[in-house]
Amino acid sequence: MSTETASNTGAPTTPVGKAADYLDQRTSIGVAVKEFARKVFPDHWSFMLGEMALFSFVVLLLSGVFLTMFFDPSMALVEYHGAGPETMQGQLMSTAFASTLDLSFDVRGGLLMRQIHHWAALVFMASIVVHMMRVFFTGAFRKPREINWLVGTVLLILGLLAGFSGYSLPDDVLSGNGLRITDGVIKSIPVIGSYMSYMVFGGEFPGEHIIPRLFTIHILLVPALILALIGLHLFLMVLHKHTQYPGGGRTDKNVVGYPLFPVYVAKMGGNFFIVFGILALMGATMSINNVWNYGPYDPSPVGAGAQPDWYMLFLEGSLRLMPGAGTEWVIFGYTLSLNVLIPAVVIPGLLFTFLFAYPFIEAKVTGDKREHHVLDRPRNVPVRTGLGVAFLTAFIILALAGSNDLIATHFAMSLNQITWAFRILFFVGPVFAFWVTKRICLSLQRKDRELVLHGHETGRIVRFANGEYIEVHRPLDEQERWLRVNYDAHRPLEIEPATDARGVKRRGYKSDKRWQKLSRFFYEDRVEPVTPAELAAAHSHGEHDEIAPAAHTSEVTSGTDTVDRER
Amino acid sequence: MTPPRVGADADPEPLHHPPRDEDIFVKALAARRHHRAAPVVLMLLALLLTGGVYAVLAPSSATADTASTANDVEEGERLFQANCATCHGPDAEGTSEAPSLVGVGAAAVDFQVSTGRMPMQANGPQALQKPRQMDEEQTAQLAAYVASLGPGPEIPTDEMVDAEAGDASNGALIFRTNCAMCHNAVGAGGALSEGKFAPALYDVSERNIYQAMATGPQSMPVFNDATITPDEKRDVIAYLVEQRDGSAGGLSLGSLGPVSEGLWAWVVGLGLMIGAAVWIGAKSS
Numbered sequence: 001m002s003t004e005t006a007s008n009t010g011a012p013t014t015p016v017g018k019a020a021d022y023l024d025q026r027t028s029i030g031v032a033v034k035e036f037a038r039k040v041f042p043d044h045w046s047f048m049l050g051e052m053a054l055f056s057f058v059v060l061l062l063s064g065v066f067l068t069m070f071f072d073p074s075m076a077l078v079e080y081h082g083a084g085p086e087t088m089q090g091q092l093m094s095t096a097f098a099s100t101l102d103l104s105f106d107v108r109g110g111l112l113m114r115q116i117h118h119w120a121a122l123v124f125m126a127s128i129v130v131h132m133m134r135v136f137f138t139g140a141f142r143k144p145r146e147i148n149w150l151v152g153t154v155l156l157i158l159g160l161l162a163g164f165s166g167y168s169l170p171d172d173v174l175s176g177n178g179l180r181i182t183d184g185v186i187k188s189i190p191v192i193g194s195y196m197s198y199m200v201f202g203g204e205f206p207g208e209h210i211i212p213r214l215f216t217i218h219i220l221l222v223p224a225l226i227l228a229l230i231g232l233h234l235f236l237m238v239l240h241k242h243t244q245y246p247g248g249g250r251t252d253k254n255v256v257g258y259p260l261f262p263v264y265v266a267k268m269g270g271n272f273f274i275v276f277g278i279l280a281l282m283g284a285t286m287s288i289n290n291v292w293n294y295g296p297y298d299p300s301p302v303g304a305g306a307q308p309d310w311y312m313l314f315l316e317g318s319l320r321l322m323p324g325a326g327t328e329w330v331i332f333g334y335t336l337s338l339n340v341l342i343p344a345v346v347i348p349g350l351l352f353t354f355l356f357a358y359p360f361i362e363a364k365v366t367g368d369k370r371e372h373h374v375l376d377r378p379r380n381v382p383v384r385t386g387l388g389v390a391f392l393t394a395f396i397i398l399a400l401a402g403s404n405d406l407i408a409t410h411f412a413m414s415l416n417q418i419t420w421a422f423r424i425l426f427f428v429g430p431v432f433a434f435w436v437t438k439r440i441c442l443s444l445q446r447k448d449r450e451l452v453l454h455g456h457e458t459g460r461i462v463r464f465a466n467g468e469y470i471e472v473h474r475p476l477d478e479q480e481r482w483l484r485v486n487y488d489a490h491r492p493l494e495i496e497p498a499t500d501a502r503g504v505k506r507r508g509y510k511s512d513k514r515w516q517k518l519s520r521f522f523y524e525d526r527v528e529p530v531t532p533a534e535l536a537a538a539h540s541h542g543e544h545d546e547i548a549p550a551a552h553t554s555e556v557t558s559g560t561d562t563v564d565r566e567r
Numbered sequence: 568m569t570p571p572r573v574g575a576d577a578d579p580e581p582l583h584h585p586p587r588d589e590d591i592f593v594k595a596l597a598a599r600r601h602h603r604a605a606p607v608v609l610m611l612l613a614l615l616l617t618g619g620v621y622a623v624l625a626p627s628s629a630t631a632d633t634a635s636t637a638n639d640v641e642e643g644e645r646l647f648q649a650n651c652a653t654c655h656g657p658d659a660e661g662t663s664e665a666p667s668l669v670g671v672g673a674a675a676v677d678f679q680v681s682t683g684r685m686p687m688q689a690n691g692p693q694a695l696q697k698p699r700q701m702d703e704e705q706t707a708q709l710a711a712y713v714a715s716l717g718p719g720p721e722i723p724t725d726e727m728v729d730a731e732a733g734d735a736s737n738g739a740l741i742f743r744t745n746c747a748m749c750h751n752a753v754g755a756g757g758a759l760s761e762g763k764f765a766p767a768l769y770d771v772s773e774r775n776i777y778q779a780m781a782t783g784p785q786s787m788p789v790f791n792d793a794t795i796t797p798d799e800k801r802d803v804i805a806y807l808v809e810q811r812d813g814s815a816g817g818l819s820l821g822s823l824g825p826v827s828e829g830l831w832a833w834v835v836g837l838g839l840m841i842g843a844a845v846w847i848g849a850k851s852s
Contacts, residue, residue, distance in 0.1 A: 046844075087739040104815070111816055127837065271843070271844065287817045287820065288816070289825070290815070290822075292814070293752045295739060295743050304748055305824045305826070307825045310825065311829075313826065406758070
């Protein structure tokens, strides 16, 4: 009797079903599962870049937990005797360095874990940058996603902080040099610099506090903040729904794609294992940060090729490019180290300000308050694309300048000349890159226009009875046309006049005027999408294109062949 | 009348023989001829071919084999007049082109000549290593002549440069403080100003390492026996010999530090991952 009722009400019979039912009756989790399993995600490889960062972070957490089991962030001095390299035996070093050697050579799998952790850190930052590039160039930061862009940029900075604090933990010569530069940068801040340096290092550099402090920052503070912000980042992503690339049937009001379950779960799961596999492969085959090569920290030596990890290389380059002579001023007995302040504080400050402010500036000069869920093709917003490329150019030039010694040795060039070339390029390069990119974008837009109006070239040349030759064009299909005509070519802002109807000066006119000027910079040069009227006009005058080859016409299939094949 | 067959067992060819491998290959080639990447592939092949042919046919340097004579100094002077005097002067007292060799010692001559740096081939930021021009005997004769001009560092004995007898750990300390700022922490080399550089030390012989420290060739400072004692020099040699086997952890990536690591993180890490993402993304559409 009771079994019959159970089957009638559709109660689960399998063990898995029963367990799920048990859970659902107590947590109502079924609602969430139903919601998420049916959630639709649009499909594109570039939407997996953020996933790559997320999965690298998971690998960082897993390998990092392993490392904390064996690492000892103590500055106590010890004499090393262990399974490490011959060249380290009997040397005096901090316990932090010795435990790094121990976990690399005495702990089973320790070196593998350390290398996976470090490679994962480099890849984590790299995938964040690539993900940001995708978001920037496709305009995915527009309303309603501005806040999520800010969250992402804060995540980037936290990633830098995590990398920097972790890199310094082994207390080796190389990372010690990095800390020394940090100390110099902090001290270059006017008035409060020296006090801040004493606060950070707990006294004069290097002191005995910095490694334990960095350890706490690295394993507790920063990862907790990153986790919380990743949660917020993903929550906002789900809330806003994912953006999609333009295409037939895709609008700001729908999402075209596959449901999370099973398609996306399979894809995401697969991608996780691929990311983990690649990082494990790198950790197993490629050595990274062999601290025993550099030796335990000692404030006196500096090795050739002393550089930070790649994501900090732009700061190193900025410092290397700054001329030293004449840039350190003494004012009333106080030193103003512009030679450090400008490259290490002002330049990165400008770069990050650009990242934080850009979505709001663009929204303001566009005067656009609508929500956007369909992405822009980069060509359709030429100035944004140009600014992005200019930003990347500046970043890459600084990173290369930070590697100037290796460029000199590997390409047999003069270090001094390279430095001068980069000094000039840092100012000229971004401007040039902006100009070239903007022009390329405009040309691509014109090409799209041309294509929409006239169709594809077919290579079919037709001769009429009167001797006229034409090439037959094949019109675009609907999907192709949709992609090329559905975009907004924004116009510069129009502002209210300086005085109102009664001739009274309007408040805020000057500010409006400035924004209008910026808006002109953005949208003065533009290529409008083809309108239906233009399309119709193009078709009517091009009607003869569609004449089928008849008996009185002769057809030539290859462009160069002019022989009349009709006999 | 058909001519008689030459091969008794030569069957007439079947009319419809199956396509041979070559045919398939040729057809495939013909089909891909217009592929977008074809010019690039062709260009790469042409470059490879040119490079390969050059490598095979490039003129190899001539080797001299002169017989030795009894008096090394005398013979050394003759070699000096023939090969070195143009720049270093007829009495080895130097000119505006090159320094005086009085008092540089046999070690300096042995270092410069046995590594091919001298006689110098062309002016540049610094004299480059190249295949040696003087054989061992001639080098010894030149060294004997220059040593006779004034006292200087002598060529070290085999025992003085024996890495087995050195303490690599102490060598690491000395190297880190005195050498790593130019030569990199493990001797992978580094840049100096105006196109000069500190060379990589992996392939430098133990004797030459010692001589370089004792004589300070080109931009390198002299580390005399008061600064770094002969025993300590041997420790440095032991440290450098230790580096020849590479380091734990897999491929060394040039031991160049974070820049090369970052480069490989982008190329291998991001390269593979983006490739995989494109693959996953492509499957559905």
